[in-house]
Amino acid sequence: MKPLFTTSFSLVSALGRGATPAFEALRAGRSGLRRNDFLDSTLDTWIGRVEGLEAGLEPDAAGTQIEDFPDYRVQRLAHAALNEDGFSEAVARARDAHGSDRIGVFLGTSSAGMLQGELAYRARQPGSAALPAGLSYRDSFNMYAPAAFVRARLGLKGPAAVVSTACSSSAKVFATASRAIAAGLCDAAVVGGVETLCFTTLHGFASLELLSRDPCRPCDASRGGISLGEGAAFVLLEKTATSGEDLALLGYGESADAHHMSTPHPEGLGAALAMRCALERAGLAATDIDYINLHGTGTRSNDAAEDAAVFSVAGNRVPCSATKGWTGHTLGAAGAIEAVLTLLCLRHGYAPGTLNTRHVDPGIRSQILLEGRSIPLEHAMSNSFGFGGSNCSLVFGRSR
Amino acid sequence: MKPVWLAGAGVLGPGLPDWNAAREILLGRARYTDTPDPEPVPALLPANERRRASTPARWALMVGSEALAGSGLGLEEVAIVFASCGGDGMITDQICRALAASPPEMSPTRFHNSVHNAPAGYWSIFARSRAPSTTLCGFDASFAAGLLEAAAQTTVEQRPVLLVAYDLPCPDPLRSLWPVSRPFAAALLLAPVPAGNMMRLAIELEDGPANPANSAWPEMLPRDLSTNPAAQALMLLTAAAKSAGGRTELQYLQKSHVAVEISP
Numbered sequence: 067m068k069p070l071f072t073t074s075f076s077l078v079s080a081l082g083r084g085a086t087p088a089f090e091a092l093r094a095g096r097s098g099l100r101r102n103d104f105l106d107s108t109l110d111t112w113i114g115r116v117e118g119l120e121a122g123l124e125p126d127a128a129g130t131q132i133e134d135f136p137d138y139r140v141q142r143l144a145h146a147a148l149n150e151d152g153f154s155e156a157v158a159r160a161r162d163a164h165g166s167d168r169i170g171v172f173l174g175t176s177s178a179g180m181l182q183g184e185l186a187y188r189a190r191q192p193g194s195a196a197l198p199a200g201l202s203y204r205d206s207f208n209m210y211a212p213a214a215f216v217r218a219r220l221g222l223k224g225p226a227a228v229v230s231t232a233c234s235s236s237a238k239v240f241a242t243a244s245r246a247i248a249a250g251l252c253d254a255a256v257v258g259g260v261e262t263l264c265f266t267t268l269h270g271f272a273s274l275e276l277l278s279r280d281p282c283r284p285c286d287a288s289r290g291g292i293s294l295g296e297g298a299a300f301v302l303l304e305k306t307a308t309s310g311e312d313l314a315l316l317g318y319g320e321s322a323d324a325h326h327m328s329t330p331h332p333e334g335l336g337a338a339l340a341m342r343c344a345l346e347r348a349g350l351a352a353t354d355i356d357y358i359n360l361h362g363t364g365t366r367s368n369d370a371a372e373d374a375a376v377f378s379v380a381g382n383r384v385p386c387s388a389t390k391g392w393t394g395h396t397l398g399a400a401g402a403i404e405a406v407l408t409l410l411c412l413r414h415g416y417a418p419g420t421l422n423t424r425h426v427d428p429g430i431r432s433q434i435l436l437e438g439r440s441i442p443l444e445h446a447m448s449n450s451f452g453f454g455g456s457n458c459s460l461v462f463g464r465s466r
Numbered sequence: 467m468k469p470v471w472l473a474g475a476g477v478l479g480p481g482l483p484d485w486n487a488a489r490e491i492l493l494g495r496a497r498y499t500d501t502p503d504p505e506p507v508p509a510l511l512p513a514n515e516r517r518r519a520s521t522p523a524r525w526a527l528m529v530g531s532e533a534l535a536g537s538g539l540g541l542e543e544v545a546i547v548f549a550s551c552g553g554d555g556m557i558t559d560q561i562c563r564a565l566a567a568s569p570p571e572m573s574p575t576r577f578h579n580s581v582h583n584a585p586a587g588y589w590s591i592f593a594r595s596r597a598p599s600t601t602l603c604g605f606d607a608s609f610a611a612g613l614l615e616a617a618a619q620t621t622v623e624q625r626p627v628l629l630v631a632y633d634l635p636c637p638d639p640l641r642s643l644w645p646v647s648r649p650f651a652a653a654l655l656l657a658p659v660p661a662g663n664m665m666r667l668a669i670e671l672e673d674g675p676a677n678p679a680n681s682a683w684p685e686m687l688p689r690d691l692s693t694n695p696a697a698q699a700l701m702l703l704t705a706a707a708k709s710a711g712g713r714t715e716l717q718y719l720q721k722s723h724v725a726v727e728i729s730p
Contacts, residue, residue: 108569167673167722176581180558187562195639203643207558208551209582209603217719225671226719227602227611230553230582238600242615249467249618251671265565270577320598322590328578336596343598453578454587456599 069314069465074156079297080114114295114394147298174236176398179206181264232452237401258300259399282364284388295394314465319343323455334375362388391421474655476532526585533653541593549612555636652699676715676723
């Protein structure tokens with residue numbers, strides 16, 4: 067495929083607002099995880115919560131608000147990320163260059179504004195079946211919610227959709243955007259992911275016995291599951307570079323596991339297929355990859371299956387790490403958040419370690435970094451795998 | 467966009483048991499008779515799996531396998547784009563009720579069935595297919611959003627792509643927020659090159675609202691089906707049913723539409 071330049075990106079996560087504090091936290095080994103203090107949840111686990119979302123929708127730099135949109139947590143979170151890292155300004159520049167109808171919006175989420183829906187069900191009056199008045203279905207339960215908000219907020223009129231494929235959602239939007247641009251539906255695209263904490267995912271993963279009681283330890287011999295997180299990340303994809311930086315999306319690969327709804331294929335066959343497709347599209351060999359940002363959730367089954375896939379594709383030559391010990395597992399936003407972290411690593415020539423992980427599972431054969439190291443990075447891969455056996459692998463790197 | 471070709475179709479809804487029957491009705495050669503909402507049991511599902519697969523998965527499997535039948539393509543040979551506005555409203559309602567209990571409750575099966583891509587997961591398991599699939603939502607324009615992605619994937623990746631759109635009614639109180647009262651699903655198999663007597667589809671995203679003359683709801687079908695986002699497919703299929711084809715304009719997001727020029 068033709069490279070798509072990542073001309074701007076922004077990030078809000080448990081590591082703070084903006085890409086800079088996130089990268090500083092990566093370097094310093096400072097986790098964003100805390101003991102679960104999400105609203106009135108009593109589950110014994112750790113979470114990557116974004117500070118300050120309890121505040122109302124903040125006015126943007128121009129002092130305007132979009133009154134058509136309620137300020138549920140998902141819109142607040144999306145809004146926060148649009149305001150970081152000069153992202154909205156970069157989109158305004160792209161809008162002038164390409165036209166608002168030539169920029170697509172493709173976002174990933176797994177729960178959209180489900181939290182608001184959960185709270186509405188809770189708030190029903192005893193004896194009454196009705197939901198509280200004024201709840202907007204489109205902006206809460208509906209998966210399109212974050213895209214409706216972001217498209218309006220950025221003043222874009224091109225094609226738009228939400229990809230909702232559980233934890234691969236916001237990795238797959240890079241593939242969707244790439245196809246839309248190649249097909250001529252648009253010339254540039256805003257891609258990203260938005261995911262808030264909610265009770266469905268907290269209790270859902272608890273019911274599957276996949277929530278860790280301690281901060282998650284991906285690939286550790288004694289790993290005990292995931293730490294959930296929330297966050298939003300956006301990337302502007304364009305056909306030409308607009309600044310001195312030459313970082314680009316070089317390839318994507320997608321596959322299905324055809325195995326089980328909530329457990330990955332034990333040999334990682336689907337994951338390996340996605341990785342090989344991404345390399346093929348990028349015109350690269352596994353030996354060209356300098357760093358892999360693993361999906362690395364911290365569950366027994368994910369980390370073992372992903373290791374089998376990585377080892378089958380790249381052996382143990384490529385340094386790999388998981389960053390969920392910093393951010394938590396942000397589900398539908400994980401693909402975009404880890405894409406941005408991978409871009410930051412490429413920019414700074416830094417491969418992070420795997421936070422909280424002390425003893426790598428002896429069954430894991432890939433090269434798992436426990437400590438971060440500064441190394442020149444030309445090409446890096448980011449993996450995302452989701453329920454339903456939905457796999458996506460992305461390759462980023464320098465394009466000249 | 468470069469054109470794509472329609473290599474197969476599947477339809478399921480009240481009074482619309484399959485594409486052949488729907489085509490006769492859309493062409494005015496057969497009378498529409500309303501029926502109770504179908505409860506599909508796809509042959510693709512082994513008997514012991516039928517209870518496990520979620521309701522949207524059964525609808526998706528039913529129309530998807532119909533569109534593939536007769537195409538000469540195996541279930542595992544096509545990439546798939548699933549498109550749904552509401553996903554599984556039944557499960558959303560069950561989960562929200564259980565979470566509102568004290569203490570909150572959750573069933574693991576319900577949780578993994580709640581993901582928007584649950585039908586995609588069941589499809590890949592039962593079809594034994596590792597081919598890529600994606601699952602989209604474009605609110606009211608979910609069918610049109612799916613059509614754009616399926617057509618883009620067909621032309622860019624030069625492979626056959628199956629579009630499967632479905633939307634099912636929610637129980638109360640969700641239904642009061644999202645007034646879809648009848649279930650519907652449709653599938654279109656798109657091919658990058660023509661074969662046999664396939665219809666040609668030229669698809670463009672255009673500014674402005676859809677022209678009412680090209681976006682009329684087929685008058686012989688019940689109005690209460692027209693609020694189902696997946697039923698947007700029926701406007702396109704009306705043109706596809708005619709030997710001469712025709713132009714359809716599908717309302718897209720705010721002030722834009724997807725124009726589909728269908729020709730032999």
